[in-house]
Ligand code: ADE
């Protein structure tokens with residue numbers, strides 16, 4: 001897909017899940033390689049799911065098709081190389097050690113493969129990337145705590161943050177708060193998926209109990225003006241993923257998406273692709289839609305790229321160079 005109107009704009013994203021970046025054609029090749037029947041989740045070159053729950057099942061199935069460090073290196077390298085081709089200079093990749101464990105690869109080899117993919121893409125294109133270790137909420141508090149402990153060991157310098165993704169409707173943030181205490185103590189940047197499928201209470205819980213610098217999505221905070229003011233005053237950055245929200249039915253169309261309203265209320269927001277091929281999108285498409293359909297100017301879009309880089313969980317070098 002080409003998006004010429006925003007071709008010249010520098011881009012950055014801080015919210016893309018690694019397995020969510022796997023194009024269906026690559027997933028199909030992986031399925032063939034490992035002799036897996038994927039007819040229920042892959043049809044006519046597209047992923048098949050109809051709501052958020054089914055999306056999460058489909059995501060976990062796709063993850064199970066990547067089984068070696070080299071599989072992950074190739075996936076990461078191809079995602080970042082394509083992103084660099086859209087004039088993107090930075091990406092933060094959300095990875096879940098549980099997915100490595102579940103296919104018997106193990107967390108170390110899983111992260112090593114992703115790191116190798118980052119290294120190859122950087123060498124080819126100059127793109128910078130960091131890794132955000134995430135716990136999957138639907139795997140339960142114990143597994144999220146284990147993911148935090150893993151991230152906190154600090155074995156890999158590319159791992160700079162901790163996140164929680166998955167089924168937001170499962171449990172309350174308080175069940176998972178100990179994981180974030182571990183990650184905070186280890187000096188990792190904190191972000192959490194909240195206010196995507198659940199309402200403002202989920203964002204308020206995240207602010208109260210996790211105190212994150214950023215929130216994944218967070219868009220449903222718009223339903224509570226006091227919460228919007230709180231996000232503005234705290235300077236919390238919302239990693240907004242409009243195409244994902246439309247595909248998952250959080251909003252019916254881009255016209256009713258709250259990105260612009262949140263921005264106008266003074267909340268710090270940036271654009272992200274989340275799981276691009278699952279949602280028939282790309283970062284370049286998100287930029288183009290912001291410009292063409294959501295009424296944001298080029299200057300405002302540049303401002304969101306700057307926000308992403310300012311909020312990135314990355315050291316002064318390369319942040320200073322990128323900004
Ligand atoms: N994992 C991958 N994409 C996700 C999303 N949009 N929300 C929650 N968990 C996810």
Ligand code: ZN
Pocket residue numbers: 015017165193216274
């Ligand atoms: Zn996400």
